[in-house]
Amino acid sequence: MTSSVALSSYRxxxxxxxxxxxxxxxxxxxxxxxxxxxxxxxxEQLYELFNRAGDVKRIVMGLxxxxxxxxxxxxxxxxxxxxxxxxxxYINGTRLDDRIIRCDWDAGFVEGRQYGRGKTGGQVRDEYxxxxxxxxxxxxxxxxxxxxxxxx
Amino acid sequence: MSRRKFDxxxxxxxxxxxxxxxxxxxxxxxxxxxxxxxxxxxxxxSLESNLEGLASVLExxxxxxxxxxxxxxxxxxxxxxxxxxxxxxxxGLLNAKNYNFGGxxxxxxxxxxxxxxKACMWxxxxxxxxxxxxMVNCHVISTNSLLQLLxxxxxxxxxxxxxxxxxxxxxxxxxxxxxxxxxELYEKKEQDLERxxxxxxxxxxxxxxxxxxxxxxxxxxxxxxxxxxxxxLWAQICKLRADMWQEKxxxxxxxxxxxxxxxxxxxxxxxxxxxxHHPDNTxxxxxxxxxxxxxxxxxxxxxxxxxxxxERYLIEEHLHNILREHHTExxxxxxxxxxxxxxxxxxxEYMIVEVVLAELFHLPTPKYLEICFGSLxxxxxxxxxxxxxxxxxxxxxxxxxxxxTMNVCCxxxxxxxxxxxxxxxxxKWSWDDWLDAAQLDPMxxxxxxxxxxxxxSMRLSYHQRxxxxxxxxxxxxxxxxxEHIFKYGAExxxxxxxxxxxxxxxxxxxxxGNPTEVLQILRELPNPLRDGTEDExxxxxxxxxxxxxxxxxxxxxxxxxxxxxxTKFLKTSxxxxxxxxxxxxxxxxxxxxxxxxxxxxxxWAKHQxxxxxxxxxxxxxxxxxxxxxxxxxxxxxMQHDFTRSYIWEILHGTIRKMNKHVARxxxxxxxxxERHSGRDSDDSSSDEEDSRPRPTEEEIERMEEKLEAxxxxxxxxxxxxxxxxIMILSEHLVRCDTDGRDFNxxxxxxxxxxxxxxxxxxxxxxxxxxxxxxxxLFTQDLDPHILDAxxxxxxxxx
Numbered sequence: 028m029t030s031s032v033a034l035s036s037y038r039x040x041x042x043x044x045x046x047x048x049x050x051x052x053x054x055x056x057x058x059x060x061x062x063x064x065x066x067x068x069x070x071e072q073l074y075e076l077f078n079r080a081g082d083v084k085r086i087v088m089g090l091x092x093x094x095x096x097x098x099x100x101x102x103x104x105x106x107x108x109x110x111x112x113x114x115x116x117y118i119n120g121t122r123l124d125d126r127i128i129r130c131d132w133d134a135g136f137v138e139g140r141q142y143g144r145g146k147t148g149g150q151v152r153d154e155y156x157x158x159x160x161x162x163x164x165x166x167x168x169x170x171x172x173x174x175x176x177x178x179x
Numbered sequence: 180m181s182r183r184k185f186d187x188x189x190x191x192x193x194x195x196x197x198x199x200x201x202x203x204x205x206x207x208x209x210x211x212x213x214x215x216x217x218x219x220x221x222x223x224x225s226l227e228s229n230l231e232g233l234a235s236v237l238e239x240x241x242x243x244x245x246x247x248x249x250x251x252x253x254x255x256x257x258x259x260x261x262x263x264x265x266x267x268x269x270x271g272l273l274n275a276k277n278y279n280f281g282g283x284x285x286x287x288x289x290x291x292x293x294x295x296x297k298a299c300m301w302x303x304x305x306x307x308x309x310x311x312x313x314m315v316n317c318h319v320i321s322t323n324s325l326l327q328l329l330x331x332x333x334x335x336x337x338x339x340x341x342x343x344x345x346x347x348x349x350x351x352x353x354x355x356x357x358x359x360x361x362x363e364l365y366e367k368k369e370q371d372l373e374r375x376x377x378x379x380x381x382x383x384x385x386x387x388x389x390x391x392x393x394x395x396x397x398x399x400x401x402x403x404x405x406x407x408x409x410x411x412l413w414a415q416i417c418k419l420r421a422d423m424w425q426e427k428x429x430x431x432x433x434x435x436x437x438x439x440x441x442x443x444x445x446x447x448x449x450x451x452x453x454x455x456h457h458p459d460n461t462x463x464x465x466x467x468x469x470x471x472x473x474x475x476x477x478x479x480x481x482x483x484x485x486x487x488x489x490e491r492y493l494i495e496e497h498l499h500n501i502l503r504e505h506h507t508e509x510x511x512x513x514x515x516x517x518x519x520x521x522x523x524x525x526x527x528e529y530m531i532v533e534v535v536l537a538e539l540f541h542l543p544t545p546k547y548l549e550i551c552f553g554s555l556x557x558x559x560x561x562x563x564x565x566x567x568x569x570x571x572x573x574x575x576x577x578x579x580x581x582x583x584t585m586n587v588c589c590x591x592x593x594x595x596x597x598x599x600x601x602x603x604x605x606x607k608w609s610w611d612d613w614l615d616a617a618q619l620d621p622m623x624x625x626x627x628x629x630x631x632x633x634x635x636s637m638r639l640s641y642h643q644r645x646x647x648x649x650x651x652x653x654x655x656x657x658x659x660x661x662e663h664i665f666k667y668g669a670e671x672x673x674x675x676x677x678x679x680x681x682x683x684x685x686x687x688x689x690x691x692g693n694p695t696e697v698l699q700i701l702r703e704l705p706n707p708l709r710d711g712t713e714d715e716x717x718x719x720x721x722x723x724x725x726x727x728x729x730x731x732x733x734x735x736x737x738x739x740x741x742x743x744x745x746t747k748f749l750k751t752s753x754x755x756x757x758x759x760x761x762x763x764x765x766x767x768x769x770x771x772x773x774x775x776x777x778x779x780x781x782x783w784a785k786h787q788x789x790x791x792x793x794x795x796x797x798x799x800x801x802x803x804x805x806x807x808x809x810x811x812x813x814x815x816x817m818q819h820d821f822t823r824s825y826i827w828e829i830l831h832g833t834i835r836k837m838n839k840h841v842a843r844x845x846x847x848x849x850x851x852x853e854r855h856s857g858r859d860s861d862d863s864s865s866d867e868e869d870s871r872p873r874p875t876e877e878e879i880e881r882m883e884e885k886l887e888a889x890x891x892x893x894x895x896x897x898x899x900x901x902x903x904x905i906m907i908l909s910e911h912l913v914r915c916d917t918d919g920r921d922f923n924x925x926x927x928x929x930x931x932x933x934x935x936x937x938x939x940x941x942x943x944x945x946x947x948x949x950x951x952x953x954x955x956l957f958t959q960d961l962d963p964h965i966l967d968a969x970x971x972x973x974x975x976x977x
């Protein structure tokens with residue numbers, strides 16, 4: 028069984044620096060990316076949950092680039108690596124707002140990374156998904172656009 | 180030329196040969212290690228044939244790999260206690276084939292025992308002793324020699340100069356190996372065994388139990404007695420003795436090899452001198468055995484072993500060991516727990532739940548993060564959805580039933596865990612079963628439990644969700660909507676003193692006014708402290724009030740907004756000519772800080788979580804000091820909320836920050852000292868990371884001064900807290916005495932529980948100041964109820 032604190036295979040393509048540097052940062056990071064968060068989850072809920080793994084230094088809510096509203100991901104930064112590891116061990120894969128959230132190591136928050144990279148402003152995954160998810164704006168963006176285009 | 184070529188080639192070949200031989204050797208060692216470590220795991224062959232085969236393999240390699248084999252075996256003996264009998268059998272078989280090997284192994288284990296005792300590694304020592312005991316069953320060690328060792332260890336019980344926890348460690352080790360060797364000793368050395376037990380009995384009788392009340396999860400012994408751990412094991416051993424030392428739990432592979440093993444010659448354990456007590460020694464804290472279930476709680480099926488059956492002890496120990504080994508990987512931990520050997524013979528889910536909850540409620544503090552247990556229980560429910568959730572629900576019902584006498588620390592953990600657990604299951608619960616609580620005094624433990632659970636559940640979701648999920652009879656328990664109250668809003672401001680200034684201040688900050696402009700507006704406010712004399716008041720409370728109210732109101736949207744608002748007036752860039760507002764308005768003045776805290780409470784009284792977060796921010800930004808926060812908690816204004824959990828969340832958070840600060844400075848000083856002296860020894864490992872200049876003696880002195888100053892703050896913080904506790908508790912006791920009322924009110928029990936909680940949660944740090952506390956505060960003339968809390972804490976180490 029792979030360790031719950033191991034790095035995943037994801038690497039941020041926008042990371043400025045070598046793969047090697049990115050990996051070193053991930054291995055020493057105290058920041059986690061958290062995904063599959065509901066658009067309606069508040070900062071208060073996040074602090075309440077993530078403080079259970081250790082003292083949270085700060086939380087940055089991921090925002091829709093155009094609307095500046097939460098778009099379902101966050102960064103959690105702890106003061107020390109041990110606490111971040113506890114988060115990976117005990118919070119990753121459990122529920123917040125009835126949704127299973129997923130935590131992964133992040134190389135560190137940099138201004139600008141709080142914005143979704145999808146074409147319509149949110150996360151890329153919300154562009155392409157086809158299911159209906161009331162906590163994440165309903166249908167995926169492409170599906171939504173298809174349904175409002177007039178029949179030719 | 181051709182010869183040279185030949186030589187070169189032969190050199191090349193021999194070095195390759197050497198390398199190959201080395202890697203071959205390593206490969207063989209690795210293979211041996213793997214074979215030894217994995218013996219006893221699931222296999223197509225029987226355990227007996229695996230052991231027989233392995234013994235032959237090892238015997239063949241003994242001459243070449245003896246030291247490696249010795250090391251692997253002795254490590255396995257200690258790290259895999261649940262496989263003790265497997266490894267003793269293996270050693271027995273090897274000893275039968277090779278007497279010298281057996282002797283060397285015994286010597287190695289004796290050394291291990293001595294080292295463990297010296298290093299205060301009590302668990303390791305216990306497992307070595309257990310291994311020795313079982314080696315008697317395998318004819319590797321003589322019974323007389325084991326008995327001698329056991330008596331040597333028990334002699335520590337006569338030593339009156341060392342703490343009780345020391346002799347406890349030795350007696351516990353001796354008792355815990357009897358399940359393995361009791362029968363053998365009974366058959367061959369009955370009188371010696373009885374003598375041994377008599378010594379233990381005398382010791383058990385004369386032990387003090389001052390530490391017990393503080394370590395009980397429940398004050399009451401109904402329905403299940405909560406026994407101290409040594410008393411419990413003694414009772415279990417006594418029952419085993421009454422059953423003629425027959426126990427059915429331990430698998431004994433050596434029985435199948437009896438004909439081979441009884442031919443072997445036995446060794447004697449080298450005599451051991453027990454290392455004396457040293458003030459730096461650390462001993463395991465005593466504990467009280469957590470009993471939640473008995474056999475009537477489990478449905479039809481395998482019976483739960485009784486509280487005094489040795490099976491209960493053995494199984495629980497094994498389950499605790501699984502937690503210890505796998506707690507960092509919850510999926511694996513859950514899988515291993517559910518795959519418990521002999522799981523069909525016991526109500527496994529019940530025993531798992533009891534053990535996990537025992538760890539969650541363990542006093543003084545749990546061994547791992549509370550969320551470790553919470554997430555593990557969720558994982559167990561996932562893997563066993565047909566049975567685990569029901570058992571857990573049953574456990575919650577029982578805990579709620581018995582909550583009246585639950586220790587305050589444990590009540591808090593129960594609340595915290597239960598709300599977290601519910602948040603993973605859509606807050607679905609049979610709330611209707613608990614409707615009777617609505618009739619109770621809100622300070623009654625049951626009512627309080629529901630109030631606090633709903634509060635924490637709201638924090639994990641949102642107000643409307645919780646209001647809707649509970650029955651209407653619980654409306655009285657639903658928390659207030661977490662909103663802020665702003666005194667200087669458009670409607671109310673004109674009537675307030677300074678209201679007009681407050682409104683202009685709000686507008687100014689909204690328009691991104693700089694600190695100088697803000698201060699200018701604040702300076703227009705009169706100072707109510709000015710009493711007409713020449714004296715300049717040390718601060719202006721009206722300024723502090725209005726600034727706090729406006730700032731918090733502007734940041735009321737979220738934590739981030741509030742933090743940003745505070746930070747804005749904290750930092751000044753190096754070139755800025757702007758004042759640092761908090762420094763100017765509040766500074767180190769404790770009264771000013773109190774005004775700030777009180778005003779913060781006025782604004783956010785309905786949002787407990789915000790109060791916790793803001794206090795944390797104020798402490799981290801050094802706007803408020805730990806001492807001030809402590810005094811604020813105990814102030815008259817906070818009396819109304821004094822028994823609410825969030826208050827204690829704030830106070831414990833404050834103490835923890837102080838502790839972390841001290842620890843951090845201590846670490847820096849230690850590191851600096853090491854770097855200072857390390858360079859002298861020209862260690863090659865030191866140049867790997869340290870390009871920093873070596874710290875000077877002067878720098879280290881300054882660091883040590885800083886550390887001393889912060890330690891003084893820490894001591895002062897504890898003194899303030901304990902002093903305040905003593906004051907309010909004494910006041911209550913005296914008042915009740917005068918009025919002829921019973922002092923044992925809900926308020927009293929919560930408060931004395933909170934005092935105990937301080938000792939429990941921060942026992943390591945408080946220990947440092949124990950002497951001062953007993954001289955200055957916890958003196959003999961104090962009311963015994965209050966003094967008890969201190970004495971129970973002291974008894975943890977005595």
